[in-house]
Amino acid sequence: MAKEISVQTLQRLPLYLQYLKTLPPKGEKSISARALGEALGFGEIQVRKDLACVSDSGRPKTGYPAVELTRDIENFLGYDNVNDAVLVGAGRLGKALLSYEGFRAYGLNIVAAFDSSPEKCGGDESGKKILPFSKLQNLCQRMKIELGIITVPASEAQAVCDVLVGSGVKAIWNFAPTHLHVPEEVILKNENIAASLAVLSKSLAKSESQFLNPAAVNER
Amino acid sequence: MAKEISVQTLQRLPLYLQYLKTLPPKGEKSISARALGEALGFGEIQVRKDLACVSDSGRPKTGYPAVELTRDIENFLGYDNVNDAVLVGAGRLGKALLSYEGFRAYGLNIVAAFDSSPEKCGGDESGKKILPFSKLQNLCQRMKIELGIITVPASEAQAVCDVLVGSGVKAIWNFAPTHLHVPEEVILKNENIAASLAVLSKSLAKSESQFLNPAAVNER
């Protein structure tokens, strides 16, 4: 436990958690690394290494107690302390994220959305407020917002990003299909659907032309 | 050119392409690996190795001719031959994907969406049709659809997946936050927002507690 953790491991942790939550509460008290691995498509050694980073509840002969393991992963990922965030760009994708209930379970709370076109402003069906872009800076500074989510078109993304950074945001989650420039100390995570699609359609093409590598493009 | 290509390289190729498209048509005819790397945050050697997989248009002293390079990447990624797809789950995320204009540029054409609740059926604002789920199998078989996009809640995802596979779909793009089981020969790509968020919020937490590693969580 408490070793250096790699990005890959970090990305797998939520998957373990998702699976643990699907287990019936009345079922087995413990689960083995092998069983977890088979359910998710990972090797059992990899599962042990991943879990060793966040929990030491593993017991020989029985495996990991489901309740303790769940708690340990959640603690590590910080799902208990909530992160406030703002979202910029109330288009379709922005609204989809706004109304996604699951974020709260991941410790993320979108406090408000912003958009430059006035007709989008007001209340969203999700119950979240959509405010004019001009109010962004003020709100971020007042509420000490640290995370900004960008769902505007690519052409506006850098400008929005600059405003967010100027408002004290420390991390940017970018869904616009473009590369953003941020200062050293600001964390940037790009969500690029084209990159994912490239992997998928390429392996589809490959498998059709009988080349090689038919399956399992995903993780690992 | 034409060496084995890694998944990582494959994921970066669309990023090069995106950047190339932002260059003014009247500007420099050529661009160097160093310039590309600086714009996107990669090392110049990595850029050369990536591009070597898909193009041999690089010239000493000048770099890569923008037009040729663009064409080579697009050819490699298959953006010229269109892939038909169906989407299942006309919720907010599903509709967002439906109306995303950018897909066509990536060689993806969503021919129709499906949903089990009748009130969602009919025409979407995007112009795409939303059909009852019962018609899924028939349409897939008739049109020989090879790619299925899943945007239903996690609880229904496996059932939808099974129907898609049973309808002859060869690749699944899964946006539901759950792990799916598919036959060996079916390609599965999971889009997991929780995994991305985990990386982001963890590094945010880290940078605050002054541990280490302040920036650049993203690719590489």
Added chain:
DNA sequence: GGTATATCGATACTCCATTATCGATATACC
């Protein structure tokens, strides 16, 4: 209580992606 066994955790190994080094070469300039 003793013993067999399933499973964990640590160490060692392998493999692949990234990074560094170096020679080759086409262009630009004189």
Added chain:
DNA sequence: GGTATATCGATAATGGAGTATCGATATACC
């Protein structure tokens, strides 16, 4: 046309993630 130079491309070195092996140990069963 000759020469200097920026840049590419190939080969080698490094680093890190994933995988295998093996001993340790807690549990279950007799």
